[in-house]
Amino acid sequence: MEYEIVIGLEIHAELKTRTKMFCNCRNEFGAKPNTLVCPVCLAMPGALPAMNRTAVEYAIRAGLAMNCSISSFTKMDRKNYFYPDLPRAYQISQYDRPLCYDGYVDIDVNGQYKRIGIERIHLEEDAGKLIHDACVTGSLVDYNRCGVPLIEIVSRPDISSPEEARIFLETIKTILEYVEVSDCKMQEGSLRADVNLSVRKPGDLLGTRTEMKNINSLHAVQRAAQAEADRQAAIISDGGSIIQETRRWDDSRGESYSMRNKEEALDYRFFPEPDLVPVVIEKERIEEIRKDLPELPTSRKDRYINDFGIPWYDAQLITQSRPLADMFETAVGVCGNPKLVSNWIMTDIMRRINEDKDFLSVSSLDGKKLGRVLDLLHKGDITPNSAKEILDILALEGGDPDAIIEKRGLKVQRDESLIAKAVGEVLDQNPQAVADYRSGKEKAFGFLMGRTMAALKGRADPAQVREMLIHHLNKQ
Template sequence: MNTTPLVQGYEVVIGFETHAQLCTRSKIFSRASTAFGAAPNTQACAVDLALPGTLPVMNHQAVVCAIRLGLALGARIAPVSVFARKNYFYPDLPKGYQISQFELPVVQGGVVEFFLGNEKKSVRLVRAHLEEDAGKSLHEDFFGQSGIDLNRAGTPLLEIVTEPDMRSSEEAVAYARELHKIVTWIGICDGNMQEGSFRCDANVSVRQPGQALGTRREIKNLNSFKFMQQAIDYEIRWQIAQIEDGHPIRQATVLFDPDSGETRAMRTKEDAADYRYFPDPDLPPLYISDQMVQEQRALMVELPRSMAARFVAQYGLPEYDAATLTQSQAMAAYFEAVAGGCGQPKLASNWIMGEFSRRLNADGIGVAQAPVAPAQLAALIARICDATISNNAARQVFDALWADPAGEVDAIIDAKGLRQMNDSSALEQIIDAVLAANADHVAQLRAGKDKAFHALVGQVMKASKGQANPQQARDLLRVKLQ
């Protein structure tokens, strides 16, 4: 059965090329710094400037990063890979070519698995290859001038290329989020999209079901997940409109304008032959021994998908909960601390995915900056489980903890008078008074109007100032009404 979604009768086909800037202190072929934010052209050495007589020298840590990605994605790590010169002429490319990899990349194959809603998806990878970044053109509109900043020239990148496996903008964004999570989780990229550390290019085409792949257009340098989805959706609509109007789609590189919400052509798209790839004579083949791979395998942290599977098996969580809680190492560690402290993993999951995450998003902070410590949330959940407080009261306690991180759960409960009334004799007296004062609701209930029961429960909760145990109140009320 074909479950591929169609847009106006067309099938969408999307592939990704992602440039992940590697976490190294120096550049891929020189010792110049990769630190962000320096004054223009202060971190470009003779090698980056391609001055005569300079030679590139491979950065060992960049190779380590490539190995770690290959291990994380279940890919083949090539024992021998080759660097090539990719020839093109831009002002921000001093050498007139980019050192990259073509026929023999360092990482081959692999897969990225993720959830789209509750549906598990996977995207196959073609390759991930090491390369250097180019510089940056700076356009000063006020003066009508342009300049070149070569601080980024030579910054180490891994370009991660997928098969055209994605069929919607939602799926493409979910893939990008998962890849972003993986590269930051294993510590090879800081993932800062605003600084250009994680840049995505989306290759988008459309076709009618059963037809050959359509002509693709590449949307360059998507540096936010929000703009990524907007750009792909616009490009899909544009291509379908062009085809419906009888116009051919021509291969091109396009940019997305967030202000207009539209893509616009930047240049015709080059093919591999246009770049005149050939092996770089200044760099020998890159040899990676099995010992080096095994050393990195031993140093690898537990990966998100493995941790999610463990959460399902160890804590009995649904797959969706486990995938959500392993969005970051910090979130996963927070969950395990809370679950261990209260002994209620599903309740811990609900609170962390719900109220805790809502407050993080509202305040624009990460898990590490959360004012409520795992031990505090665990103590709060324990007080819900032993019926000391209701769920509504628990939210009040949580708000107090968020406002005052030094707070203590039991002290807040007592100070706010939130302890539930579990004394059945005291609760019976309140119920008797409520029934006596609400004879009309009692009559409605006996006449078969079930809503009257909920109204009586509300009156009991109001009379007890919210301290009655709701379930106990309902049970005693039913007994009284019988």
């Protein structure tokens, strides 16, 4: 392509606090419309907001996880605009003193790290939701979401392809899930992205950019960015120029439409929120929050690759979900064989997650039990087929791996006399195969081996069976 693509993302993430940002209404998705509201979030005259301390701490957690500096002095501002989903006619947000600034995250583009700058992360409140119901004349509005705490993460324009835009959003999502400040359910709108994009000839100054708002899937971000880059390149190639505007992306049609000319910050008449005091954050508190952060996905992934020898692809997939990475580490702790655990997670556990995305949170199969099953498999006490069977039972009914093995008689049979008896019977029943083997037909051995394993219901150590079979065949 003869044009370079320059992308910056603005990502809105709802914080999973128990209550809203400035009142005691519950912060919850999916309730009956307009049941989670009060005079404060409905902006009744005289109702005063009070800051939710947890929202501030969650935003600091997110900022530290993204390598930001944290402002010791921060304040809220009013962003003035009228829209029916905003009863105050202004949004309480942050203008010139964002809580977090100057950070970065490293994204992994097919095994190569690229650093994307984070310009700022600020706190603000969410607006309500307009419902355009075909059965009603006009539109309805649900204020339940009004006042839900949000962080807005603003990247620097360091992203240079639609694929990188998707990976960046995915990386931010994973980090927010790891530090447990947002549930990041994109289909419920708790994580959404605005894509700012321009194109230019290599070496040129930045081109005019457009903004596409509220894109709510990883895939859609990549598609929208690609379509917009193509659209802009085509206009410029035809000798036209790009209009600075806000566009709406329609993912089902794969097209974007002009919504309105882009507002400038001046249009919003920002001014300090007079109903809230500034927030002073002590250094000690910031350090406490930093100490409390979990190990982040990138560091975990590098450790899995370098210390455990896990392939990049597997490490990438496992660390993308904290519950899965936790399960992996717990299981490794029990059985001590990271490669075996990663193989079983990539196949058996991933299959279960693909069938039910909530598998890890609802199933009683945890890292400890998985580790125990794989430990027994590793020691040769159970067969791979038995391991699968035990995991099925653990996933469906729960229970204790050792008890299940005991009850179902799944322990590998090592009793020499039992194996010798099975071998003797198989040889008696298959004289032709025995004769074939003795006349040099190697294939016959595989057949006899299969018969013996079947006679032992597969619950025997193949090496031991092989040895005894050879012994008996040579003896007779």
